[in-house]
Structure formats: C-alpha cells, structure tokens
Amino acid sequence: xxxxxxxxxxxxxxxxxxxxxxxxxxxxxxxxxxxxxxxxxxxxxxxxxxxxxxxxxxxxxxxxxxxxxxxxxxxxxxxxxxxxxxxxxxxxxxxxxxxxxxxxxxxxxxxxxxxxxxxxxxxxxxxxxxxxxxxxxxxxxxxxxxxxxxxxxxxxx
Numbered sequence: 001x002x003x004x005x006x007x008x009x010x011x012x013x014x015x016x017x018x019x020x021x022x023x024x025x026x027x028x029x030x031x032x033x034x035x036x037x038x039x040x041x042x043x044x045x046x047x048x049x050x051x052x053x054x055x056x057x058x059x060x061x062x063x064x065x066x067x068x069x070x071x072x073x074x075x076x077x078x079x080x081x082x083x084x085x086x087x088x089x090x091x092x093x094x095x096x097x098x099x100x101x102x103x104x105x106x107x108x109x110x111x112x113x114x115x116x117x118x119x120x121x122x123x124x125x126x127x128x129x130x131x132x133x134x135x136x137x138x139x140x141x142x143x144x145x146x147x148x149x150x151x152x153x154x155x156x157x
Contacts, residue, residue, distance in 0.1 A: 003151075014063075063090070071083070093144045
C-alpha cells in the first residue's frame, strides 16, 4: 500500500478525531511510499497515535504526520548493508512524557489515563513488529512526543 495515499484519504478523519483545537499538518514525501501492509494495520497504528497525541494536547496544538524514504546503513562482518526504509513520523506539541512513563509505554495495560485500557501503545508496537518494522519514541515533559516508525519498503506500485 502507498502510505501517502492512505494518510491523504484519512486526513479528514484524523482531523475530526484530533478535535477543533489541534491543527493536523501532513508532510508527505513527494513520491509514493510503498510498504507491505494491510490498511487495517496502518489504520490501527495511526488511529492510536492520533488519539494519544490528542490526549496529550488538551489545550490544543499541532499534530504532524510525516512520511519519507530514508536510507539505513549498518555493517555486518565489515560489509556495509544499505537499505531504504519507509519512515512514518507522528509528532505533537503536547505535554510529553516523563522518562519513567516513556520506559513503560508499550507494556500491556499500562496507562496514565483514567478509563483507558492501556492497550493502544502495545497494539502499535505489536503491529509494527509483525510488519517487520521498528519504532523509536522521543519525548520529554512539556516538550511533546515524536513517534517514528520504520517500515520495509516494497517496490510494488
């Protein structure tokens, strides 16, 4: 699927979920970003990230949805391995997380919100892992949160 196309088609839904006080800004790669995933998987990831960002910005803010194709390099036995990856970055200008909360965010049933199940972030991590991706979370109190998901690219268009 094309990650850019999915975000473009779902942008109105994300804006409604985020609410009137949050500005949703897409920053999409100029070319299609093709990943091997099913729509429900990407939908689950993005809906959870949008809802978490909304909850982190009760007084409003900016939610950025960014896609790109990046090159990762690593070395194994002195042989350089270079592979392009799809990057999905969801960042907010919200309250951020304390280090001890960030450290536990992917634990099943862990939550800081009353009435929440604590399964959203765990669901994101499980889905990303199942799709062969990785994720990185950057956050600091009062500094917002940025979740970056790397997916394997597919050449199928």
